Amino acid sequence: MKRLIEKGLMFGNLIHVASPALVERYNRALVHLTGKRTELTDFHIDISGYSPEIGDELGDMLYLNQGGCNRQFILLTTAQKTAPLLNAKFSMSRSILRQFIEENEAQLFALTARDAVAGELLNSVYSVADPARLLDIRKIRIEADTTAGTVRDAEKLGQMVDRFMEEDDAWFDDVLIADMIGLAKKTGDVTRNPVRLKQMEFVQNNYWTAHFGGVYLFRGGPDAVAIARDKAALAGLAGAHVFGFDARNQIARFLEQNKLVEPIVKARGIDAGAILRQKMDFIVVDVAQDRGIDLTGATRRDIRALARAHADALPPEFHGLQALVRWAEDEGPWPRIDSDHPAYFYSLRAADHPDADLVNMLLAELAPKDVRQLFICHKELFYSLYAGWSDTKKSYVADFLEREYLADKVGARAALFGHDAPLAEPAPPPPPPAPKRDLLDRVGPWGSVRRERAAQGHDRPRPKGPWGG
Template sequence: MLEMINRHLFSTHLLHVSQPTMVARYNRALEALCGKTVNLTELHIDASGYSPEVAQILGEDYLDQGGTNKRFIILSVDQIHLQLMDPSFTSNGDVIKSFIKDNIDALTTLTAMDAVYGELVNNLYVVTDVDDILNLRKVSVDIDTPKKLLTKGEKLLKMSQSTVQDNDHWQSDDYLNEMTELAKELGDVRVNAMMPTHTDYELRNLFTSHFGGLYVFRETPKTGILGKPAVIHLDEVPATDIPVNWIDGHDPSAVFKFLQTEGFISKLADNQMSARLEQFELKQRHILMEHLSLSSDLKFDEVSDYDLRSAILENHDSLPEHFHQLNDMIHSVANGFYDDAQEIGPYNYKISSGKKARAHKALVNHLVVRYTPMSLLRKFVFNYDLFKQEFTSWPKEHREYVVKYITDCSAYITEMRS
C-alpha cells in the first residue's frame, strides 16, 4: 500500500497529514487510545484515522483489536469524504461518517483545538459466533480529546448554569477563577457548539469480513419475512439458531436476482447497453492485459490496438472464460442483436435510483464488484480490500498498468464516490 501512497494513488482515499502540529495531535490521540506513539513526520489516514504508516509500526489491528473496528481518531471533519481502508464491518465507516455529519459544528470546534478520539460502543469486543453479528443492531459513539476538552466543556457549562441558579458561587474566588481559566481555553461553551448531540445509531445493512465474508441485509421485505435477515455468505454457512435467508455468494445469478428483487439494482435497457459499449471494451482490455502480464513479454507502454488483436488470436484458447463471455456480449450489443430478456448479471445492471438503493450504494457496489473481475475503478473505490488482494498478486508490469489507469481516472473516481 505504501508504494501506492507514494505514487499519490490514494489522494481520494486518504488524508495526508504533514503539519507537525497535526502529527503531534494524532500521536496524543494514539497514546490515549493505545498507550503508544510513533516517530513519524507525516502520515496518511482514512475515515477512521487508520494510517498505513502507523500500521507498519504498531500492526494492522492497532485500531481494530478483536476485529470490530471499535476505535477511531478524527483530525479533521474532512474525513467524512474518505473511505475505511480495511473494515471488519462496513457499517462502522457509515456510523463514523454519519456521526461527523450529524455533529459537524461540534467536531469543527473540537478539531480546531485538538484531535478527537473515540470508540463505537456496542458491548461487542470479540466476535465468537455468527449470532454476535446477527444480533448487532445498535451502536453509540463515545468521544473525548487528549486535552479532555469535552470533559472540561461539560464542566464549564454546568458551572456557568450554577452561577445563575446559586448566588453563592459569585462569592467564591476559586470558583470564578476556575471558570475563567476554562473559558480562556474553551471560549463561550454556551455559544460555541462543542458537545455532540447525536451519538446513537442503528445498524442496518452491512458487510463483515468475519466467517469468510457475510453481507447482512435486514431490510428485505420482498424476499424475506419481518425480522428474518437475508445473508449472502462467501464461505460455508455458519451455524446459528437465528432464522436467516441464506444466499450462496458463489452463485452470481442468485445474488443479482436478490438485489434486483429488493430494488437495489435494475437491468439496463437496450439503449443503455449500447451507451456502455466503450466501457465494456475497456473492461475486456483490462482482462487481456492481466492475462498477457502473466504469459507474455509484451511491453505495456508500447502496446497498440494491433498488438492486442494479435494477442487475442494467439492466446484465444487460453484466455479466461469471463473474457469470452464479455466478448460475446460486446459482439451482440455492437451488432444490434443483444437479447435484453436475459437475466440480470455482472454487466447488464445499474444501481437503482430509489432512496433505498442510493442509501446503500457503497455496500451494493462492494458486493457486485466481486462478480465483475475487471471493474478496476469500482473495485478500487468500493472494495479496496479486494482490490489490494488482487493488486499484490499481479506482476509488476500489470501493477504499473493499473496504477497509470487509476491515476488517469482520478476525476471520475471522485465522481463515483459522490
C-alpha cells in the same frame, strides 16, 4: 505495491503529520486510547487517525481497532474527512466518520486548534468471534472528546450556568462561582461559543464485514440474508439465510426480487456499450497475463488485436458481454444470459437505492476480472488480488487507473454508477386568467365594494365618519 503507492492508487489522500505540536497531540490521544506512544517524528494518517507507519512501528496493524469491532479514532484536523479508511473491517465505518466530521465541522475545527479529539464508534457488540454477533450489530453511536475533556467540561459548565441563572441564592454560592471560573478557564465562554458535539446514532441494517472471510449482510427484508465467501465459517449463524458465492442462482434471485440491481444495458443516462467494452478489455488482459504476453504501453487497439489473436482462449464472460454489446447497439438479438452464465454478474450494476455502494461492492467481488469496478468498490480485495498478478498486468492496470480514473474520480463514478434524476411529473396547467373588469368595478370609488358586500349579504348601515358615511 510500490507502483500503486507512487501513482497515488494506494495510501492516497492520507494526511501528513510532521509538526512537533501535532505529533505531541497525536501521542496524547494515542496514550488516552491505547496507552501507547509513537517515537516517529512524522507519519501519515487516514480518516480515523490510523497510521500505517505507526502500525508497523508498534507491530500492530489494528492498534486503533482491537478485535476489529469498535473502531477508535483520532482527529487532528477536519481535513481528515477526505482521507480513506485503511484496514476497514466494516463497510459503514468510513461513511459514519465522514458524516460525523461534516456535521460537527465548526466545533471540531475549534477543538482541534488546541488539542486532538479522540473517540470511538460504539455498538452493543464488543467481539465478533461468534458469527451470531453479526446480527446484533444494528446501531452505532459516536463518543468523542478532546484528551483534556473539553466537551465534558463544557457540558458541566453549561449545567452550572443554568443553575446559576435559575437559583435565587446562586449569587451567594462562592463554591459554585469558583467552580464556574475554574472550568471557564479551560473551556472558554460556553454561553457565547458553546462547545458541543452532536450526539449521532446510525442504524445499520445492511453492511459488509471483513470478518469470517468476508460477509455481506442484508436485513432490510423480512428475512436476513448473509452472502459469504466462506459459507462454512458461518455455520453457527442462526436467523439468516446463508449463501456461498457459488450459489449464483440464489444470490441472483435475492438481488432481483429485492430490486437491488439493474442490467447495465437498460440503465438510463449511461453509455452501456462503452462500459461493457471496457469490461471485455479487462477480460482480454486477464487472458494475456495467463499467456505471458507483455502489455507495456498497450492501447485499446492493441487489446482488440489481442482479442482477435487469442479468440480461442477468451472465456464465456467475454462472449456473453459481446452479445450484450451487439444487442445494445442494435446489431443482434437479445442474448439469453441467466445467473448460471459467467457473464451474468458482469452485466449488472446496483439500482438506485440507499445501499447501492454495498451492492456494487458485492458485484465487484462476484465479477473480479473487472478491475476498475473492483478498485473503486472493493479496494481491500483489489489489493489482495493485485499482489498475485504478473508484473505485466500490474503495470497495465496501474497505468489504466491512473489515466482513466484518478484524472476524474467523480466523473468516472458518475459514468459507471450514477443514476439520472427521475422524470418530473408534468406541471399542472396554469389557472385561466380572471375576466377583465371595468376600471371602476376594480377600484371604485366604493361601487364595486358595495356591490360585492351586497351580494354576500353584508351591506348594512355603517356609522358615519366626520365627513359623512
